[in-house]
Amino acid sequence: MYIRSVDTKAKTGATYTKYQLVESYRTENGPRQKIILTLTDLDLEKPLWPALARVISDRLSGVESIFDEDPKIAHYADMVMTKLSVKSEITTSDSRRDSEADFERVDLNTAATTKVRSLGPELIGERFYDLLGCEEILANAGLPAKVLPIAKAVILARLIHPGSDLATYRWIRDNSSFVELAGIEIAKFTKDQVYEVADALYGVKDEIERALFRSSSTLFPTDETLFLFDLTNTYFEGNAKANTLAKYGHSKEKRYDCALVSLALVVDARGLPIYSEIYEGSVSEPRTLADVLAHLEELRGETLFAGVTPTIIMDRGIATADNVSLCIEKELNYVVIERANKASLYKEHFRSLEGFVEVTDANGSAVGLKKLQEGQTSVVLCSSVGRKNKETGIASQASTRFLADIERLKRSIARGAVVKTQLVSERIGRIKAKYPSVAGNYDFSLSYHEDHGKVIKRSRVDRVIDLTITEKPTKTGNDYLRGAYVIETSHNELTEAEIWNLYMTLTRVENTFRSLKNDLGLRPVYHQLATRTAAHLFISVLGYHLLSAIELTLRSNDDTRSWSTIKEQVSTHARTTMVLTSDEGIVNHIRVSSVPEPTQRKIYSLLGVRDPLKRTKTIATRL
Structure with a gap:
């Protein structure tokens, strides 16, 4: 050659x-x-x-x-x-290997493998992509036929190997069997196509989400119309100054040094996503509910709820009085947890615990429940032992850290590093802001140098020599409010235990956000444009449509493994090329899928997965 x-x-x-x-x-x-x-x-x-x-x-x-x-x-x-x-290509199905044997004398010393690509997670992802009818949904939403294979690869890549758009491009090109599964022409595949398909997907977001909701409702039918709504945010790497979505706010991940972008999400009681919306990072949580209710009203108009009134469940950050009134106006049932200070209105009930019914939470801790009728609504008083222990531990930890910071400030004063009243006051102010629940229990006093206030050499001596804190008299008898919270609902017909169980399903949306951040690359965000940021988040949501369908199918088969566990267990199932040279100098390139391990076969059986890729053989003459 x-x-x-x-x-x-x-x-x-x-x-x-x-x-x-x-x-x-x-x-x-x-x-x-x-x-x-x-x-x-x-x-x-x-x-x-x-x-x-x-x-x-x-x-x-x-x-x-x-x-x-x-x-x-x-x-x-x-x-x-x-x-x-290639000079010659022969494709054979596995079922024909025995009947059409192909024997050659080969030199075993030339045996090698090349082009090893991940296959197992891709097969599962493709199975549920097809089950949900994603390709037809994207086509009906207006995506051109030539874009569909790239869209499929990008969505499944987010499910399997989440990362930036550039990392997605490299992984599809160099590490995954998507090129074969989706029929992508690798020579024409560029990183710009990944950016472009993300923009195209976000451009038809509402059509895609509505169609996916219909599809998942058909695939996983249920009589329940329970919707869980919550809001989360994630942070940007870099300053993202030109990004209109990047705003500073209360970071759920304590990244107060970074700009944020917010994601609102509605899922059903099983964790299947229904609707998402993307907001700037500083958005007020209560403000987002109106958009969600408007979308649910559209779904009701399409008779997707079979005439049953939906119930929406919200956390305390969203459940303002105005939002509760909005639910009533829209004729929606609701279950909300009241603001923390609402428990103090029922302190006599929490002090005596008379009439409380005991249930056990998922961690095995006791929870006392008492239902009260208040006008057209019901409230359930909840006293959780587990939550009380957690709040006590947090308070103790905060107190320890508060006192440690005070001691550090006192040492700085003693060695003369911080002595001016203004500087000392600023440090005290920062400590109070950091530990507001603890600082209110103490009085602060400063001791000054004996020449304090005198004018000496044109300057006023303003030197703090000590800081003293004194604990205020402790209010006794309020410990019973630790671990106490109040649930309000329009479901007057339900028992306290049923109402509490409804509210506890909100952990499903918390699990959803955990999956989005840990398994689907929601964080961090690198994009400098708002549209690209929104597209990045939306592709993670699309990946979650597949993830939730996979995990729900597993649960229906009494299998509690998560997607991350399943993905790890099938990761060794690969596509590879074997290279063998015959005694006539013919180099055989045989492209095959590896044989699944027993654990992998069981997973594929549960999920209905089949390998559609055929064995291919390419031959060339060796020099």
Whole structure:
């Protein structure tokens, strides 16, 4: 195999040079040459052409070449191997291997594997992508046919290997079997296509979400119309100054140094997503409910709830009096947890615990419940032992840290590092702001230098020499409010235990946010444009549609494993190419899927997964 240049004269008189990869072989009539590939551009010095030809020949034979270490040679070898058209390809299904045997004498010392690609997680992702009818949904939403394979790869990549758009492009190209599963032409696949398809998906967000809700309702039917609503945020890497969604606010992940973007999400009682909305990072939580209720009203108008009044469950950050009134106005049932100070209105009930019914939470801790009727609504008083212990522990930890910070300030005063009244007061103010629940239990007093207030050498002596804190008399008898909270609902017909169980389903949306952040690449955000940021978050939501369907299918088969566990267990199931050289110098490239392990076969059986990829064989002549 060698490379030669050929000059071609165009009709205009201009001369063009093209480069041909040529293979020499012997016949009965003498040596012959065959053009394997034509390159229009080869920016490589002519003395290096033989080395490039050798690298290509070695790669076809499945062996490593020392010339691969030269980056220029390796670059052109990669390009040739991508574009190289095979001389002969034979595809056989597994069921025909025995009936159509293909025997050759091969040199086992030439055995090698190459192009190993992940397959197991992709097979599961593709199975549920097809079950939900995602391709048809995207096509009906207006995405062109040529974009659909890229859209599929991008969504499934977020499910399997979440990362930035650039990382997604590299993973699809270099690590995944998506190229074969989705029919992507790798030579034409670029990173710009990943950005473009993300923009296209977000452009038809509402149509896609509505269709996915219909599809999942058909695939996983239920009589319940319970909707869990909550809001989370994630942070940006970098300042994101040009990003209109990037605003500073209360970070759920304590990243107060970073700008944020918010995601509102509605899921059903099983954790299947229904609706999402993206807001700037400083959005007020209560303000987002109106958008959610408007969307649910649209779904009711499409008779998707079979005439049953939906129930919406909200956390205390969203459940303002105005929002409760809005639910009533929209004729929606609701279950909300009241603000923390609402428990003090029922302190006599919490002090005596008379009439409370005891239940057990998921952690095995006792929870006391008492239902009260108040006008057209009901409230359930909840006294949780587990929550009380947690709040007591938090208070104790905060007190310890508060006192430690005070001691550090006192040491700074003692050694003269911080002595001016203004500086000391600022430090005290910061400590109070950091531990507001603890600082209110103490009085602060400063001791000054004996010359305090005198004018000496044109300057006033203003030197603090000590800080003293005194604990205020403790209010006794309020410990019973620790671990206490109040649930309000329009479901007057339910018992206290049923109402409490309804509210506890809100943990499903918390689990959803955990999956989005830990398993689906929601955080951090790198984009500098608001539209790209929104598209990034929306693709994570699309990935969660698949993840929730996978986990719900597992639970329906009494399998409690999470997607992250399943993904790890099938990660060793791969697609690979075996390279074997025959005694006649024929190099066989056999593309196969590895045989699933017993654990993997069981997972595939539970989820109804089949491997659609066939065995392919490519042959070439070795030099």
